[in-house]
Amino acid sequence: MRRWLLAMLLVAQPALSGDLPRPDHIVIVIEENKSFSQIIGNKDAPYINELAKSGALFTQSHGITHPSQPNYLALFSGSTRGISSNTCPLDLSGDNLASQLLAKGLSFVSYSESMPEQGYEGCIYGAYMRKHNPVANWKELAAYNQPFSAFPTDYSKLPTVALVMPDQRNDMHDGSIARGDAWLKKNIEGYARWAMTHNSLLIVTFDEDNGSEGNRIATIFVGQMVKQGQYKQRVDHYGVLRMVEELYGLPLLNESAKVQAIKGIWTK
Numbered sequence: 001m002r003r004w005l006l007a008m009l010l011v012a013q014p015a016l017s018g019d020l021p022r023p024d025h026i027v028i029v030i031e032e033n034k035s036f037s038q039i040i041g042n043k044d045a046p047y048i049n050e051l052a053k054s055g056a057l058f059t060q061s062h063g064i065t066h067p068s069q070p071n072y073l074a075l076f077s078g079s080t081r082g083i084s085s086n087t088c089p090l091d092l093s094g095d096n097l098a099s100q101l102l103a104k105g106l107s108f109v110s111y112s113e114s115m116p117e118q119g120y121e122g123c124i125y126g127a128y129m130r131k132h133n134p135v136a137n138w139k140e141l142a143a144y145n146q147p148f149s150a151f152p153t154d155y156s157k158l159p160t161v162a163l164v165m166p167d168q169r170n171d172m173h174d175g176s177i178a179r180g181d182a183w184l185k186k187n188i189e190g191y192a193r194w195a196m197t198h199n200s201l202l203i204v205t206f207d208e209d210n211g212s213e214g215n216r217i218a219t220i221f222v223g224q225m226v227k228q229g230q231y232k233q234r235v236d237h238y239g240v241l242r243m244v245e246e247l248y249g250l251p252l253l254n255e256s257a258k259v260q261a262i263k264g265i266w267t268k
Contacts, residue, residue: 020247021225021268025155025200027191028240029164030075030132031180032068032173035209036061039218044178047185048218051192051204055222056265060234063208063215069131071207075237076134076163078253088123088130090137097161097241098141100250107159110135113148114167120145127167127174132207135163151187155194161244164188195223205240227267235262 036059039045040052063071069087070080077096098108114128119142123130130136135145148166152158165171166187172180184204192202201223209215219235242256 019266019268021199021266022247023199023201023223023225024160025158025195025198026161026203026244026247027158027164027188027195027201028075028162028203028205028244029166029184029188030072030171031166031204031206032132032168032171033208033210034172034177034206034217035213036216036218037213038177038210039206042177044176045181047181047189048204048220051202051220051222052218053228055202055220055226055228057230058219058221058233058235059230060232061205061217061219062234062236063206063217064237066208066211066215068207069134071237072132072134073137074255075205075241078238078241078256086131089121091139092137095251095253096134096138096141097244097250097253098135098138098144100245100253101160101248104248104250106161106248108161109144109146109150109159110141110163110165111146111148111151112136112165112167113170115145115147118146118150119143120147127169129168132165132168132171148187153190155191155198155200158191158200160248192222197224199224201225203240205237221265225266225268227265229265231265233260233262233264235259 064074067086070083073081101108112133114126116125135141168174170183195202205219206217209217238255238259243262
């Protein structure tokens, strides 16, 4: 009897992968140091607000901690790796989003604006900051650590998952909100429009807030499979990582296994 009941429960439980879309491409753009209220509704950020209205806006999205670097590590590896500062360089090991994708025969590239060359190991180059580029901390990922100049104009040639980090002039860290918004429109709008008709997904998020709003940040999903609207579910960088892992049937890394799955935003 107990075996029969267990079998029935397992049959009744839908397979998670069957409930989710499988985007051909995901591009995740990470901005810097602005709270939710500094961005959403701000006339200096017309393009981000346009994205928010055309996709899924999470009104209770949060960074993990302060300062910047551990948030990038959280999103990339499901853990802050015990890092609580912007110290550089780091030499890290262990599984991460890139290694997961590659092990499954999928692809990954990180694109950092103003980084001078593929696999660059320096901490600072002009407005490029390695603290905002988590992939640089895994030496075996050098081939997947590329400058933004390598971001393809033929979006069908994008990897399965791409990280995009504008430099400090254009990610709202040193430059204005208006400048960061204009950079997004110039460099990402083409992909955002393409994603709406090519089974692909754009995620725009921030590493952390400016210390004024309990680390509440703007996180926006735009794509063909996204149901337009505002969503009150609490999400963070671990939750975004978990979502990507679930979309591609990857193992859940570290803290991403402990957070609630993102639900209710898919048209499928």
